[in-house]
Amino acid sequence: MRNSLLHLLTVCTLTGAVSAGSLSIMGPYTIYAEKMYQCEPGESTGKITIEAEVTKFDVKRPHNLQLVTATMNMTRPFTDNYWGKVRVDAYSNGQWKPNALVFPFKERGCTNMRTHLGMVFMALFKKKNMDKKVCHVPAGIYSCDKEPMNWTFPHFPILPYGFYRFHWVGGEGDETYMCHNTEGHSIPRRG
Secondary structure: OHHHHHHHHHHHHHHHHHHHOOOOOEEOEEEEEEEEEEOOOOOOOOOEEEEEEEOOOOOOOOOOOEEEEEEEEEOOOEEOOOEEEEEEEEEEOOEEEEEEEEEEEOOOHHHHHHHHOHHHHHHHHOOOOOOOOOOEEOOEEEEEEEEEEOOOOOOOOOEEOEEEEEEEEEEEOOEEEEEEEEEEEEEEOOO
C-alpha cells in the first residue's frame, strides 16, 4: 500500500511538473561529447579515417566550449558525390537502443557536412570551401588541435534530452569509406 501511494504521488508530481513547464524531455539543448572512436573493423573500407579526442565537459560551466583535437586522413577527395548517414542510438536501461533517430543524406555529402556540421568542417578544413557553391575538399590529411567546438546543429533547434551515440558513415556508390562514433549527451540549454 505504501509503495502504491508513493508511486501515485511520484506520477502526480511529475505530471504536474510537466504541465507547469518545469520538467521537459526535449527542447533547446546543449550537446557535449564524451568520447569519439572508430567503428569496428569491416564497417568501412577505411579510405577516410578520423582520430579524435575531446576535453571533458564542465557541467558547472556549460557555456565553456569543449576543445577537440582531430586528424582526418582522406585518400580520396571529399565531394558532393558522397552520401552520408547518421544513426543516433539512445542509451536506456543499461544498453544502447539503435535507431532512435536516423538522418540519411543520400547525396551532397560535402555540402551536407558543411551545412549541418559547420564548426567541424571549418575546424578540419580551415574554412576551405565555406563560401563556394561547389563543395570539394582534396584528398589529404587534415587536422585541428584544441579547437573550441560548439556542438549545435542549426537545422535541429530542438532535440530530446539524453545520452546518445552518433554513428556516422559516408561513402560513394555502394562503398562505405568512413565510419565513426561519437558518444555524447543532450541536456537542456541554460540561459
